[in-house]
Amino acid sequence: MKSIKLGILGIGNVAKGTYQTLELNRKKIEGSIGASIEIVKILNRRPDVDRGIDIPKELYVTDPYEIIEDSEIDIVVELIGGIEPATTYMADALKAGKHVVTANKAALAANGKMLQNLAQENHVMLRFEASVGGGIPIINAITTSLLSNDFDEILGILNGTTNYILTQMTDNGLAYEDVLKDAQQKGLAEADPTADVEGYDVANKLSILISLIFGVDIPPQDIPTQGITSVTTEDINYATEFGYKVKLLASAKKQDDVFSCNVEPTLVPFSHPIASVSNEFNAIYLTGNAVDDLMFYGKGAGPLPTGSAVMGDIISIARRIEKESDYDLLPLLRYDEKLSCIGEGQHQYYIRLSAADKPGVLGNISSTFGRFGIGIASMVQRAEGDEEKNTVPLIFIVYKTERTVLDEALQELVDKKYVEAIGSVMQVHRPAH
Ligand SMILES: NC(=O)c1ccc[n+]([C@@H]2O[C@H](COP(=O)([O-])OP(=O)(O)OC[C@H]3O[C@@H](n4cnc5c(N)ncnc54)[C@H](OP(=O)(O)O)[C@@H]3O)[C@@H](O)[C@H]2O)c1
Incomplete structure (x- = not known):
């Protein structure tokens, strides 16, 4: 039986969860691949620290390049987190012809496109299931x-x-x-x-x-x-x-x-x-x-749920290695020229204001909203408020508007002293159907 060799960078929560998931279900995992999985090296920058897990000490190395440049290793599993040095380690592993599995959303959000390009150039796979939603296979x-x-x-x-x-x-x-x-x-x-x-x-x-x-x-x-x-x-x-x-x-x-x-x-x-x-x-x-x-x-987190997602990526790569299939890229960053992020779009909003407890205030607020084209969907007025300031809370839900328009209207309410303070503004989600 073929043996597929892993090197893990880091020995924190997810690395330990990945190790434990493999130990927990080794028979099933190896059976589904048709090959054995062997963790041959683990980067542990502080080998004297008790990591609270029973891992043979001889697996530990302190130099990441003992893993990245090891010609025996098929898959490098990056679990140190943060943008750097994780990105550099992953890039160097891909350049060295290793497949890479990571849980690192920060590095991927910052450098995903570059890493994906490197994977493509070097005919290797980059997988990152655990980076979003932990154990959820989204x-x-x-x-x-x-x-x-x-x-x-x-x-x-x-x-x-x-x-x-x-x-x-x-x-x-x-x-x-x-x-x-x-x-x-x-x-x-x-x-x-x-x-x-x-x-x-x-x-x-x-x-x-x-x-x-x-x-x-x-x-x-x-x-x-x-x-x-x-x-x-x-x-x-x-x-x-x-x-x-x-x-x-x-x-x-x-x-x-x-x-x-x-x-x-x-x-x-x-x-x-x-x-x-x-x-x-x-x-x-x-x-x-x-x-x-x-x-x-x-x-979405935790050593074993996240370890389950990391192992899922390892299994899918290992099956391709075992079958000697060509590398396979996720359809990542299929850049669509037509779409551009234009900000927040139009939404309904929840608004909590603190307003003077006197006649006419509500009318002024609703006519100001009206001039900005903002319709009021619901409103609650509380009798109990700040007695010293003679203010009461007013809570509105307004129909769809742009946040910038709403902010202008709210600023005018404050400038004209119709309201004493804006307590909070939050988006309201309205399902499309
Ligand atoms: N925790 C979760 O539930 C979860 C869920 C989804 C995704 N993730 C992602 O998974 C990754 C790992 O998270 P984690 O929770 O396992 O983190 P963690 O517990 O802090 O573990 C990080 C490990 O990497 C080591 N490390 C950090 N920087 C290093 C460096 N420059 N050189 C060598 N080793 C280094 C740390 O060593 P020391 O122990 O010596 O400091 C530690 O062993 C992150 O990208 C995180 O965003 C985590």
């Missing part, structure tokens, strides 16, 4: 079974940490800071949660999905991105009254030749399947013009 689905479809819109809950925080705020009425601390204690949030709570992690994943689904190359920094740090329990309670859940939603939409995308806290109607995705779970919802509505749901 990349495999959209690049194989769903290829015959055209998609107009995708929606995603792509970050378990923020979904956990928003779920706990919604279900238990807890404040953002308290839930974040709890999530950090439970290992569901990093010590430095910036990439998660500011939405950057989701923007990386959305950039990868957009390249695969729409063939548009949009770097994550060009995706309008807002995190969850300013979402309050007050807003979540009002959203509930209106019949919505607040979710950090990644969305991308194509209407004719116009493309819009963003990552931001969004009100999702209770009736939408994605509203029921709770805690650390992820989901991707998409509608194909042949297959219709689909939702992929599962664990």
Whole structure:
């Protein structure tokens, strides 16, 4: 039986999950390939640290090029994370004729096209299932079974940490800071949660999905991105009254030749399947013009779910090696000249204002919205407000408008002192059908 040899870069959560997945299901995995899988080297930059896993010490190397340049190794599995040096290591491995499997969304969002080109030039495979949605096989689905479809819109809950925080705020009425601390204690949030709570992690994943689904190359920094740090329990309670859940939603939409995308806290109607995705779970919802509505749901992180996705990529490459088939490229970055990211498009919005508690204020607000062409869909006025300032909260849901137009209208309300402060503005998702 042929032996397919792996070198793993990194010995963190996902590397250990990958090692454990292989050990857990080795017989089935090797049976499905028709060859044995052998991990021959693991990059461990601190070999003296207890990694909490029983791995033979002789597998550890401290120089990544002992793996990248090892002529015996067929597949390099990059699991160190971050843009650099991970990109350089992957590029050098591809140039050295190795197939590469990675879970690294940051490196792929930044350099996916370059790495894919290198794979093509060197007749090797680059696979990255675990980079979006952890254990959810979304990349495999959209690049194989769903290829015959055209998609107009995708929606995603792509970050378990923020979904956990928003779920706990919604279900238990807890404040953002308290839930974040709890999530950090439970290992569901990093010590430095910036990439998660500011939405950057989701923007990386959305950039990868957009390249695969729409063939548009949009770097994550060009995706309008807002995190969850300013979402309050007050807003979540009002959203509930209106019949919505607040979710950090990644969305991308194509209407004719116009493309819009963003990552931001969004009100999702209770009736939408994605509203029921709770805690650390992820989901991707998409509608194909042949297959219709689909939702992929599962664990977006964690050593074993992510290890399962990494092993899936290893198996698909190993089967080709075993059968001596030609290399196979994912249809990544089929750049479509016609589409360009034009920003956020038109959406409904939820707005919380604090306004003077006196007659005529509501009329002034609605006539200002009217002059900007903004229609009011629903409104709630609360009797209890800030007694000292003599203000009360006013909550609106307005019909579709551009965010820039809405911001101009809100600025005018503040300038004319019709409202004392803008509490919050969030997008409202309206399903197309
Ligand atoms: N965690 C998840 O659930 C999850 C889910 C989906 C995708 N991913 C992606 O999977 C990748 C790995 O994530 P992880 O959670 O496993 O991270 P992690 O636990 O922090 O592990 C990273 C590993 O890489 C090593 N490393 C980092 N920089 C290195 C360098 N310059 N040279 C040599 N070794 C280096 C670290 O060594 P030390 O331990 O010595 O620092 C550690 O062993 C990332 O791209 C991440 O975005 C993770």
